[in-house]
Amino acid sequence: MASLAEYHQVSLLWYTFVILTASTVFANRFDVYKAITTNYDKNVFRDQNFSGAVVVSIELTSFQLLHMDQIQETITFMTTLSMIWKDENLSWNASEFGGTSSVVIPYSLLWKPDITLTSGLSVDYITPDEQRYVNVLDDGTVQSTSYCLITNQCRMSVEDFPYDTQMCTITLEPWIYPTDQVDLVVGQRRNRNTTIDDRYFKGNGEWTVVSFDKKLYYNTVSNGQRYAAVDHTIKFRRQPIYYICVLVIPTFVTATICLFGLFVPAMNNGERVEKVNMGLATLLFMAVILGIVAGEMPKTTTLPLLGFFVLAELLLCTIGVIVSMLIMVAHQRASTRALIPPRWLTNELDVYEAITTNYNKNVRPVKNFSGPVVVSVEMLYFNLLFMDQRQETITFTTTMEMIWKDENLSWNAKEFGGTSSILIPSDLLWKPDIIVATGLSIDNITPDEQRYVSVLSDGTVRSITYCLITNECRLSIEAFPFDIQTCNITLESWMHPTDKIALVVGRKLRNLNATINDGDFWVLKEI
Structure with a gap:
């Protein structure tokens, strides 16, 4: 019984000591909190006594x-942003508060650099502002850690798709304070020369993180002030296995079967038609694949490697289809008729x-140089595209017909089979x-090498x-x-007077149904 009584006394003394110690620690931290936050203004940059x-x-x-x-061209990621700075207005003497060297206080109560x-x-920020805290040391050092969801721009280079690597830069810098007020240093919690730790730097199912580098640099603006900035450059490598299995292999197999099938000898016309089909x-399959590739890529001026591959296969299959059709037509003609050109063609x-x-x-x-060439000129068609009311111009497409007689181009139709x-x-x-x-400007829609004229046997040229014409129009x-x-x-x-070239107005029968309006203006009549 005596031993049991002594055990209860010792236990009571121990519990009393623990409670008093915990109360003292809590009281010390509360005293520190009151001491550093009393008369503290989070809107003031720093005390004038500090330079x-x-x-x-x-x-x-x-x-x-x-x-x-x-x-x-964006990436979305989760990250932990760590910032450490010293606020001299938050320092205290730890010996005056029972050796308390750090305290955790709400994030919203302190001045923070505008990074x-x-x-x-x-x-x-994943954690709401009212639930975010910082750790403050007795020398005024503030340690802040924030967990963020960020969408960041990332310019893509897709030339090597799907074997490409991408580099994205995350830039952090003060928005207001120049370097004489807020300066930056690169944190060293992770050594820049160490390899990537897969526990803390992770990609997704398609991308793996290759490197994660950081760099400090300075920008000088027009007024001469310098601003510090920290770049975190992330390098990703794509895992191409999905695109190889879904796009590359099916495209290669389909194109190979197509090319072999097109040039396998056929015994009858039905087999040849089936080959063309x-x-x-x-070709339809290739077009679908090319559309899938285009849908995955940004709209840039460069075509990805996979796009070139699909286009090459598409071109080969197109050539194969055309050659197969030509062979089929030539074989059909050679077997059914003699290859004699038609008489009208030779005429x-x-x-x-x-x-x-x-x-x-x-x-x-x-033939008589004293007489003029009579040219009939008329616009057969008019399509108003745009009326620029500020510049006082109209832009339209039109079909311009000219008819004249060239006496050097006449022939006797009877001598050429009635042509x-x-x-x-x-x-x-x-x-x-x-x-x-x-x-103001005139552009011929049809290239010069593709433009033809009709010549009649009496020398009439049409x-x-x-x-596409842009014409002045006073409004x-x-x-x-x-x-x-x-x-x-x-x-x-432009050069010939009326005794050399005489113009007459064409008299074609047409009405306003031959005009198209732009939605803002309607063509009422032609004078």
Whole structure:
């Protein structure tokens, strides 16, 4: 019984000591909290008694990639932002508070450096502000750790897709304070020369983190002030196995089967048709694959490596289909008819050689040089694209028809199997120098090498040109927005007077249904 009584006495004394010690520690920390926060103003940068810049150690101590948006060129990740700085207004003598050398206080009560993620699109703190705390040491050192969800811009280089690596830069810097007030140093919780720790720096299913480097540099603005900034550069490597299995291998196998199938000898016409159908189906498959690749990539001026591969396979299959079709047509024609060119084709060739031999397109085509070349000019079609009311111009497309007689191009149709007209390249003939005198710019939609004219046996030449024209148009806006505008389009010869080239107005039968309006203006009539 005596031993039991002594045990109870010792236990009571021990519990009393523990409670008194804990109370003393709690009281000391509360006293520190009251001492450093009383008369403390978090909106004041620092006390006037202290000089020099506040040095902030900054570092991202963890990284978890959540998503890389390759089309928008952004990455979304979780990270831990660690900042350490010294606030002299928060220091105390630990011996005066029972040896208390640190205290944890709410984050919202202190002055904080305005460190901004200047490369970020959005920053969300996982812990609410009212639940965030910092650790303050007795010398005024403040240790802050924040867990963030960040969306950061990341310029993509997709030339080597899907075997590419990407580098993204996360920039942290003060927004207001220059270096004479707030300076930065790179945190050293993780040595820059050490390898990546997979426990704290993680990619996702598609990307792995290769390196995570940090660098301090300074920017000087126009007023001469310097600002510090810290760059964290992350290098990712893509895991290409998904794209190899889903895109590369199916594309290669399909294209190979297509090419072998197209050139396997066929015994009858039905087999040849089936080969062409197989080639066309392969082309459709390639187009779908190319669309998938394009959907994964940002809209840049460069094509990824996989895109070149698919295009090459697409081109090979296209050539194979065309060659197979030509072989099929040639075989069919050779087996059913003699390969004799049609008579009308040789007649036109004879006419072409007869009228172009010794023809000089630089000479005005009249036998009596005292007489003019009569040119009929008319716009057969008008499509208003845009009316620039500030610049007082209109932009439209039109079909311009010119008809004239070239006496050097006539022939006797009876001598050429009744061939009364042919088409020949426009650049082989003399043409009247008709210009749009009121136009600011004229672009021919059809290239010169693809433009043809119709020539009749009596030498009549008919030329139709499809043009994009920007024309001046003086506007009268007194009745705006119920106004009617009149625009003049003037056609004339640039070098030849009327005794050399005489213009007449074409008399084609047409109505306003041959015009298209731009939605803002309607064509009422043509004068």
